[in-house]
Amino acid sequence: MDENNAECRPIDYYAQQLFDYHFLKQELKKADCIFVLGSHDPSVADYASQLYHEGFAPYIIFSGGVIRPVGELRNTTPKSEAEAFFDIAVEKGVPAEAIILENNATNTGENFIFTRKLLKEKELDFKSFILVQKPYMIRRTYATAKVQFADFDFTVSALPDTYDSYITRCIENNISKERVISNMTGDLQRLKIYPEKGFLIAMQIPAEVWNAYEKLIEMGFEGRMAN
Template sequence: MATELPPPVLRAARTLWEYHLIYEPLSEADLIIGFGSYDLRVADHCAELFQKGLAPRILFTGKSGNWTGNLYESSEAEAFAARAMKLGIPEASILIEPRATNIGENIRFSRAMAGDDIQRVVMVTKPQTQRRVRATAASQWPEIETLVTAPPTRFEDQPTEAYPLENLINELVGDLHRMRIYPPKGYQIAQSIPASVADAFDFLVRKGYHHHL
């Protein structure tokens, strides 16, 4: 339970959580891209958007990452595709990219698989990685319009049995660190980081939440 941690830690974590959220307005697109992770709710949300007619295809991307090495019997992309098919998505409408191990590869490999006729893409990820996905797509797939969204999960509900709250906080901290160091490397575009967010980051690092740096 989120309430088991000290209130200052929870407040700082919520500050980072809110910063990472995007939830852009959506419109019809050429493709939905679902980013693999521990969070199968992303696959559920992709299926829901497809069933609403948002795009004619879903591309699931991901091999494994920091949190999913032993979580699935197959790649993240294959596990997400299986989940979507259970929800009624036709196999013929699903593409699988099973090699990517980070957000940059998710986007580069998806771009290579998607084809040249793509103009607008809806990228679906975990709530806490929306900002990184948008910043990375703007750098590595700039010629298309990218809309970013996620399941509408609350901070309190994001942890799972396989991914406890401590993991979530470490991820929030680590992703903010990447937003600082990745733009000079060309991995993503720069993001403005408010002082309150920087202070929350520093506080959580001092409290030991530095295992995803």
């Protein structure tokens, strides 16, 4: 294969460029709460549990009202993302009383909006958060939090991973590579168009990353485009 010929490059070449861009890395620091945004990836709950046990925060909020089918989040009955994550965390030794559930959010913006409402209703005076998501949703989580959580101190984090090892782990959790790549193109599209809607702050997208996005769209990875 001629590496100088972009047309000959494999899908993974472009997908890794998106993964590396999306996976914004910040230094972890202790916080009042670990705030986990809903996801179809159960390893997000694994990582939140790990952070809890390592003493990074005394509480975990799981936010996510999307009902997932049996087996998608290691669940034996259909459950919301928050409820399925709760089960995973408890199995990993997190005390139930340290977990707060938000069961209504169906997208990233609602994760923040409904969690803020929940904090107010429960009179929880948390001022700092570790925001946890999948690696390829970290940049969009950060950009959204800069709008929705601007008055809080926060860092964003995901289980440290490479593109190859993340894909392997997803397949072990019944999440296909095709689904991951389509999600990554959808997230990049949102980073491009959502700032003008006020949903998140603008983030610079390097030309080579946008080119990789366009190549993946040409290859058919457009299953999660926003309107």
